Amino acid sequence: MAGLRAWLLQRLSAMYMGIYLLFFIFYLLIDTPRNYTEWRGMIATPWVALSMMLFFVSLLIHAWVGIRDVIIDYVHNPALRLFKLSMTGLALMVCGLWVLDILLAVMK
């Protein structure tokens, strides 16, 4: 992922996350979960879980493009750059699978 596509994906993901968070915070404010059962019930609602998963997917894409830009700007040694890029990608993928696992467990 590079060039115009990365640039566009970074902005589209930013817009989704911004809108999602405004809605999510608003929802939390008007219907605040007071205990564990209510909190779990809220997250387990299909559209809440789905929009949250989409949020994290956007976050991974967004973070990948951002961190990649920073690494390319400041890490000039090719081997070190490749290492840092791989570690970032790996960490982000693990985060994504972790969230997927959490949300699937809640929905079960």
Added chain:
Amino acid sequence: MKHNDKRPVFLSLAKIHLPVTAVLSLAHRGTGLALFFLLPVAIYLLDLSLQSQQGFSQVRQLMFQPVGLSIMIIIAWFFAHHFFAGIRYLLIDVDIGVDAKASRHSAWLVIASGIVAVLLVALMLR
């Protein structure tokens, strides 16, 4: 071109002034990087809060004791700053506020909005 050896060299940190737009750009990177490193912590807390009744209470306790609350407020500030600066960049992408004066004004507006937002968060979590 005549070379003037007596030209001032402004490499003194006390004399160099980054324009506010440059500070904002750096802060956008800095906060983005910080939020990236905090991501696993956030996911861990989400996981814990959804695992069990005890986990939920643990997260709530962690978040609402003074140290946890202070850290949350700082993170909220990082986020608010990244959020508003991001909106500014999206607007600049579509040619709104590109010239020097407008971009300087909007940079200050972003800084102010971040502070106002974090004060609101602090008031709500209090």
